[in-house]
Amino acid sequence: MHWLARLDAAATRMVASAGRSTLAGLAVASLGLGVMWGFGHLSRPGLLAILVSALLALLALGRGRWRQGRGWWVVLVAICGVTNVLYARHFLTNQGLQVGFALLLTVTAATAVWLPAGCCATALLGLAFLSVVGLAASVWSWGSMNLDVFTALSGAAESLIHGHNPYGPVFRYFVEAPPGYVLGHFAYGPSVPILAVPGRLLGDVRVMSVACMAATVAGIWWLARQGQEASDAHRVAALAVASPLWAGMILNTWVDVYMMVGIVWWLALRRDHRIWSIALLSIGLMVKFTSLLLVLPAFLWSRRGRVEVVAAVVISAAAMVPFALITGVHTYLYSFFGYQLALPFRTTSLSLSALFYQLSGAELPTALPLLPVAAAIAWIVWRRRARSEGDLALQAAALNVAAFLLAKQAFFNYYFASEIMLLAGIAGAGVAIxxxxxxxxxxxxxPLRGLRRRFGTRAPGPIAAAADREA
Incomplete structure (x- = not known):
């Protein structure tokens, strides 16, 4: 029975060493598993895992210490790493190689978080990153992909290389309605084809998706170094590398990787390099208009954040003006805004609306996603005053999930932003506002102060002292 006593003691230590970072890390793992279960398509286990992830993110917004024990880092990284094995269920080429790289990623990343910061941990992190690239390369068909986003981004980047308007060519996009496709111009902001040009020159725009992965992980690491527990920065980076969504984002050319690079580096640089942070935020916001949801908590809670978001929006709009004038203002606005809003309902979405359709055969109203978003915003404003950069990122992750749970479309890449914001939440835990x-x-x-007086509710606080205690 001696081994049982030791096991019980170890379990007791694990429970005692848990913190808010543990809840956020479990949210990362649960969200990754939910998305990977059906590769971003409707599945009840996957949807349940996403709901659990949202609940964990909300719980992580509570009070208490952030820091967690080393054992939790190993557990979280191992769960995320092993989840990458599920790629072999979706991509049927070189399945053994995919599993091998997923296991190599798990071992190297888990070992890196067990070790203290240093050369060995850094080398293992580099090997873990190469394992993700190897996993993607196992099924990578260089320079070709039967996917509308790949074709559109390659064509837009090619147009820029030849000095033409990236919004000039017309591409074929898949829709779940007869005849199965629509014709349209490039549907994302100009920062995407501009950043994709080096990849196109090398023969495949997805090269820049790999670069975006490296830059995003570096931004998360940089943000984590600014907190009171900078010694855990390499562990946060390892969890980010082990996240199971990277290979899918790379292989499918989804442009959200460009969006998240800008937003993560904005969070990482806004304390000491404000001008650069605003410039990078403008690049991220330029990708998709849904990116505004991710900066809404900072706009609500931070006076500096409001200035930065407004400045970034103005810069983004100014950068779009030349393209809009060349393309035609109406055509450009429809490509950037109208096309996304006009897309039809998808019955295979990873969302509650698709599940409702599966059970009842009825489509929910298009405006319904606004209700959970409004409810989430009201709850955050009423009960969850942000005290750190981590709080802002966690609130953004929860808002993003709330927005797409009832949306007419929600697939793999729609939840990627929440995954990255959860990781940024862990990284920014010790960075007090x-x-x-x-x-x-x-x-x-x-009006909020008036409501509190009427209902006798105290505002969350105090702010600075709580931030110092909880970091």
Missing amino acids: PARDVGLPAVVEA
């Missing part, structure tokens, strides 16, 4: 910077906009604060 200065007390003088925290405050709601006056148009929100005044």
